[in-house]
Amino acid sequence: MSAQANAKHRTLFIILSVIGLLFIIFFGLRAFRAFKKFDGHPPRPPFADEVETDVNKIEDWMTIPFISHSYGLPPEIMFNALNILEKDNRKKSLSQLNEEFYPDTNGFVLETVKAAILAHQNTLTMPPPAAP
Numbered sequence: 001m002s003a004q005a006n007a008k009h010r011t012l013f014i015i016l017s018v019i020g021l022l023f024i025i026f027f028g029l030r031a032f033r034a035f036k037k038f039d040g041h042p043p044r045p046p047f048a049d050e051v052e053t054d055v056n057k058i059e060d061w062m063t064i065p066f067i068s069h070s071y072g073l074p075p076e077i078m079f080n081a082l083n084i085l086e087k088d089n090r091k092k093s094l095s096q097l098n099e100e101f102y103p104d105t106n107g108f109v110l111e112t113v114k115a116a117i118l119a120h121q122n123t124l125t126m127p128p129p130a131a132p
Contacts, residue, residue: 081116
């Protein structure tokens with residue numbers, strides 16, 4: 001290989017290396033800024049601040065803390081309605097709770113949670129009693 005061809009290869013290698021390094025720096029800084037903007041957490045969904053009111057959207061795969069957050073009420077209300085301790089049952093779905101505590105009554109937990117939420121919503125929307 002001639003010295004002139006070797007010099008062209010070296011120059012091409014240096015130019016491509018510099019371009020590659022610039023790409024790495026550019027996209028690395030973009031990724032770092034995005035990570036820093038969200039503090040390592042994904043952005044919250046736009047509907048996260050809205051409180052759900054339709055109990056027909058509750059399904060048996062949901063957990064009580066998830067439902068509690070979605071409907072804006074304390075989880076103790078649902079656990080008390082089910083006569084279940086909250087301690088070891090926060091991560092269990094409604095269907096798992098039903099299988100464990102009420103195996104003879106299919107859908108009992110789902111319907112009880114819906115009723116507890118409706119009862120709580122009704123107490124919030126009831127007008128105050130009239131003064132005598």
